[in-house]
Amino acid sequence: MSTKVWKVTTILLALACAVLTYRVFDQGVTRTYLDASTEQCAKHSALLASIVEHEWSGLTEEQLMPKLKAYVVSRTDEPLVLKRDPETNTIYLDGVRFEFKDGKLVKVL
Known part of the structure; x- marks a missing residue:
């Protein structure tokens, strides 16, 4: 294979690795925010249930x-x-x- 083919292949593989790295990072951040939101929602639900239970x-x-x-x-x-x-x-x-x-x-x- 020629040097040109190797350069194009290397660039494509580097680009694919960069895209995959970005996706993994993005999914990690999304998951962190989702977990925090779910935890906060559960706390709010428990708080509201406690208030209703106390009042009623x-x-x-x-x-x-x-x-x-x-x-x-x-x-x-x-x-x-x-x-x-x-x-x-x-x-x-x-x-x-x-x-x-x-x-x-x-x-x-």
């Missing part, structure tokens, strides 16, 4: 269900699932679980 602790299912139904009705932009599981004394609002013990709210998860 001790409410009965009959007192809480109208509040949750009113919220579901007010959210016309997105469908929310609200269901009651009498076997476990739990109300589910999408991914949030309201647990009752002796007829009173004890935990929001």
Whole structure:
């Protein structure tokens, strides 16, 4: 092979290595930001659940269900699932679980 072919091949391989190095670095930075965002979201969700639990602790299912139904009705932009599981004394609002013990709210998860 001629020197010209080797030079072109070397340049192409160097360019490919540079692109791959950039992609690995970019994916690492993206992953770091994604992990931080996920962690922050989980902290905020736990904080909000704690606030709701503190404010509504001790409410009965009959007192809480109208509040949750009113919220579901007010959210016309997105469908929310609200269901009651009498076997476990739990109300589910999408991914949030309201647990009752002796007829009173004890935990929001």
